[in-house]
Amino acid sequence: MPIIEVKNLSKTYEYYKKEPGFIQSLKGLFRREKLYAQAVSEINFSIEEGELVGFLGPNGAGKTTTLKMLSGILHPSGGEARVLGYVPWKRQAAYQKQFALIMGQKNQLWWDLPAMESFILNKEIYEIPDAEFGKNLDELVDLLGVREILSVPVRKLSLGQRMKCELIAALLHKPRVLFLDEPTIGLDVVAQKNIRDFIKRYNREKKTTIILTSHYMEDIKELCERVIIIDHSRILYDGKLAELINKYAAHKQLTVTFNDHGVSREQVERFGELAEFSPYKIVIRVERSKAKDAAAAILASELPVDDILIDEVEIDEVVRRIFKNTR
Amino acid sequence: MGVIKKHLTITKIAWQRALTYRFTVLAHRLGELGEMLVLILMWAAIYSGGGVIKGYSYREMITYILLGNLINVVVRNWLSSVVSRDIADGTLSQFLVKPMPYLRYILFREVGRISVAFAFSVVSSLLVIFFFTRYFIINTAPLMLAALAAIILLAFVTELLLSFLVGLIAFWTTEVDGIYATIDRLKKFFAGGYFPISLLPPVFVKASFLLPFGYSFFVPVQLYLGKIGIETAALGILIQLFWLALLYGIIQLVWNRGIKKYEGVGI
Numbered sequence: 033m034p035i036i037e038v039k040n041l042s043k044t045y046e047y048y049k050k051e052p053g054f055i056q057s058l059k060g061l062f063r064r065e066k067l068y069a070q071a072v073s074e075i076n077f078s079i080e081e082g083e084l085v086g087f088l089g090p091n092g093a094g095k096t097t098t099l100k101m102l103s104g105i106l107h108p109s110g111g112e113a114r115v116l117g118y119v120p121w122k123r124q125a126a127y128q129k130q131f132a133l134i135m136g137q138k139n140q141l142w143w144d145l146p147a148m149e150s151f152i153l154n155k156e157i158y159e160i161p162d163a164e165f166g167k168n169l170d171e172l173v174d175l176l177g178v179r180e181i182l183s184v185p186v187r188k189l190s191l192g193q194r195m196k197c198e199l200i201a202a203l204l205h206k207p208r209v210l211f212l213d214e215p216t217i218g219l220d221v222v223a224q225k226n227i228r229d230f231i232k233r234y235n236r237e238k239k240t241t242i243i244l245t246s247h248y249m250e251d252i253k254e255l256c257e258r259v260i261i262i263d264h265s266r267i268l269y270d271g272k273l274a275e276l277i278n279k280y281a282a283h284k285q286l287t288v289t290f291n292d293h294g295v296s297r298e299q300v301e302r303f304g305e306l307a308e309f310s311p312y313k314i315v316i317r318v319e320r321s322k323a324k325d326a327a328a329a330i331l332a333s334e335l336p337v338d339d340i341l342i343d344e345v346e347i348d349e350v351v352r353r354i355f356k357n358t359r
Numbered sequence: 360m361g362v363i364k365k366h367l368t369i370t371k372i373a374w375q376r377a378l379t380y381r382f383t384v385l386a387h388r389l390g391e392l393g394e395m396l397v398l399i400l401m402w403a404a405i406y407s408g409g410g411v412i413k414g415y416s417y418r419e420m421i422t423y424i425l426l427g428n429l430i431n432v433v434v435r436n437w438l439s440s441v442v443s444r445d446i447a448d449g450t451l452s453q454f455l456v457k458p459m460p461y462l463r464y465i466l467f468r469e470v471g472r473i474s475v476a477f478a479f480s481v482v483s484s485l486l487v488i489f490f491f492t493r494y495f496i497i498n499t500a501p502l503m504l505a506a507l508a509a510i511i512l513l514a515f516v517t518e519l520l521l522s523f524l525v526g527l528i529a530f531w532t533t534e535v536d537g538i539y540a541t542i543d544r545l546k547k548f549f550a551g552g553y554f555p556i557s558l559l560p561p562v563f564v565k566a567s568f569l570l571p572f573g574y575s576f577f578v579p580v581q582l583y584l585g586k587i588g589i590e591t592a593a594l595g596i597l598i599q600l601f602w603l604a605l606l607y608g609i610i611q612l613v614w615n616r617g618i619k620k621y622e623g624v625g626i
Contacts, residue, residue, distance in 0.1 A: 105452045107622045125458035133456050140453045142372065144379045149372050156365040157459050185379075 034078035035209065035241050036102065041111035043072040043097050071097040073265040074111065079243070081208075084235045086256030086273075087245040090355055094265040095245040096135075099211045102243070103133040115209055129158055132202035136214035139198055141186045147197040148182045151204060158205035165204065172200045176230060192223030199230065212244040216251055228254050249348045263355055273347070280354055281345040284323040286316045292336040303330055317345075366467045373471025381475055388479045391432075395487060398424050413558050419584055421494040423555055425487060426583055427576045431552060432480035434514045434575045438469045442526025443535045451621065462610065466519055498583055506592040507579050513599040514574040520606040521546075521571065527610070530617030551577030557586075568595065571602040 049065040072094040079085055087095040100106040102113060104120035104127070113120060118127035141150045155165045173179050176196040181189060186197065195215065202210070212231070216224040232255055235242050246252055252259060252273070259276065261269040269276060285307065288300075294311030303326050308315035318326045323342055331337055377384070399421060406417040415423065442465065445451045454461045488495055525542055529535050547553060549563075549572040556567045556577050567573035578595055581587045587595075 100452070103456050105455050105622075107619070123455065128456060128458040131456075135452075138449070138453065142376060144376050145372065149375065153368055153372050156368040157457055157464075159361070159365070159458075 035081040035116060036077075036079040036243075037112075037114045038075060038077050038098075038102075039112045040074045040076060041072060041098070041101060041113055042070075042074050042109050043094075043101060043106060044109040045069045045071055070265050072101070072108075075262070075265075075267050077260055077267065077270055079241060081241055082235070082239040083258060084231075084242045084244065084256055086252040086259040087243060087262060088252055088259050088351060089245075089262035091247075093262045095262055096213055098262070099133065099213050099243065099245065103131065103211055104128070105133075129205060130207055131209040131211065132205070132207040133211045134198055134202045134213065134215055136195070136212075136217040139186075139194065140201055141194065141197055143187050144185055146183045147178075147186055147189075147201070150186075150197075150201050154201055154204050160205050164206075168204050168206060169200070172203055175233070176200065176226075190223075192219050192226065195219065195223070195227055196230075199227070203234070206238070208240060210240050210242045212242060214246055215244065216246060216248060224248065224250070231255060249351065253347060261351070261354060268354060277344055277347060277350055281350045282320055283317045283345055284320055285343040285345055286318055286323065286327055286330070287313070287341040287343065288316070288330055289313050289338045289340075290336050291338045295335055299335060300330075366463070369464060369467040370471035370474075373468040374474045375471075377472050377475040381479075384476045385479055387476070388483050391428075391480065392483055392487065395424065395428050395484075399491070413555075414586070415555060415557075418494050418496055420555075421491060422496045422584065423580050425484070425491060425495060427551065427580045429481065429484040429488065430511055430514075430579050431550070431576050432477065432484055433511060434518050436469050436473050436519055436522050438465065438519060438522035439526035439535075439539055441465065441469065441472075442523055443529035443539075446526070446529040446617075446621065447533050447535075462523065462614070465523065469519060469522075496584065498585065502589055503582060503585075503592075506589055506596070507582055509596055510574055510579045510582070510592065510599065513596065513603065514571075514579070517571050517599060517602055517606065518575060520603065520610060524606060524610050524613060527613050527617050530613075530620050546572045546575075549573060550575045551580075555580075557581075569598065571599065571606070574599055 045068065047067055047069065049067050075094075075098065087098070089095050097106065101108050102115055102120050104123045107121045116127060116130055118124055120127065141147055142153075151169060154160075160168070173182065176199065178193060178196050178200070181193050181197075186194060189197065199215075215231070216227050219227065228251060231242065231244070234240060235255075244251065244255060257272060257274075259269065259271070259273050260267055261276075269279075271279075286304070290312050295314070296311070297306070297309055300306065300309075300314055300316070304316040304318040304322075306314060307317050316326070327340055327342060330340060402417070402420050402424065405412070406420065409417070412420070445454070445465075451461065454464060457464075525539060526535075528538055532538075549556070549567050549570055551567060551573060556563050556573065567577050574595065578587070578592075582589075582592045582595075
């Protein structure tokens, strides 16, 4: 049985139209035009226990709204969802003790106090027994290597250290389901990798079910076997990341290097669409099925070929193209 | 035991945080002290010819100001700004996913948060009273003191619920500072914080007894000064209990509405 099940889930936000200017503002005091924004429309998916699924999509696509509904912050405008058998927006304590939500842009730690104080507070709120708290804390602190900073006020920590402490605060009660909204936002490359490695390891060892949203393709590539691509409030793709390439990348890339005097543009144009050109190195895009033939033709030609490589198109590019096509 | 510890932990952590801002807190207290001295100076000038004003002798008036201010610093809080900020910037979401009701969490946190200001204020108020001992009327009737303590305790909880309720306005509008300032002034007026309500026509005194505000200043001091009897105080306590229940009910109602709205705009 899936641990997360979502059926026709929709969310429409209400807001009021606000015209610029003083007179319009005055008018707005008496009569306001109500507008609706569709944030999520009739999405369906299910996730099995232990899966690590990536939500991918541009800003405003509906990723965060979906996570907010699954964690019970928002009531949907339509459809159903069950997480661990619970309806999230009923906000039952029994459910709340089994999941955690981390938002990269919001922190739950007490800003002026050492992170340890926030941990103790969560221990009480989640009613974690002393022994279990000690064990979980030790384990997480060692895994993330933050023992020395536990007694430093949070405001003095770096962004990366703070995110590590946020993770600890959220994982102390051993949630079975974890929602991560942009956990690596704003972090430097090293800190991003640290957080990523931790998430990967934690998912593998604890079998925690994780949904992760991120802008960074690196996060998704490293962590998620399965991706759900959302844009304009709809799901565009739900499946293996690897298959995304087969399905959407109709082309392969041939990188050819030359020696001697190199080549001219006219000489190579006939083999396919030129993505990059210099006399000694070219990148051509060829239809998937014709990639081999094109390579053979280049080798058979009189051109001074030094080396030839056939590559898949980068996943970033595939995703970018998906979003571009829907606009 | 566990339940008590759980809530005291929240209070304790908020208290620790408040300690990090002790100098700001102390600076605020100095300003308040000045305000109280101005009131005393004013009444001293008015009474300079001697006599009694609307049943208040000079000593009674000074006692009214000094004791009233002491009670006021004991019962007050700044919860509305905390609640409105949580709502406006979406911090509320953090609490909605946790297995503890926001109201309960925030009340216990506020107790810890105001503790430092509370301590400074009580000490400074007592110092001023000590300074004016000559004019301060001492009353130690045990039954009266017991009723006084009950009224103050209930007023403390009432003030917390009132502030919480006012803070919930933020669900509907993000511009709340003006509303809060106005509500505070009205409260202070009906509480008798500017001057004893009994200087005004009797209808105001009646209103002050029936509304919850007077119990944070006017009513308990009237009791202390012997201007109302223990029976009236007992009736007052019943009115306070009624208000507590009513406020709690209204909070539930407004909260449920507000949360719907919060979800609607998806802050």
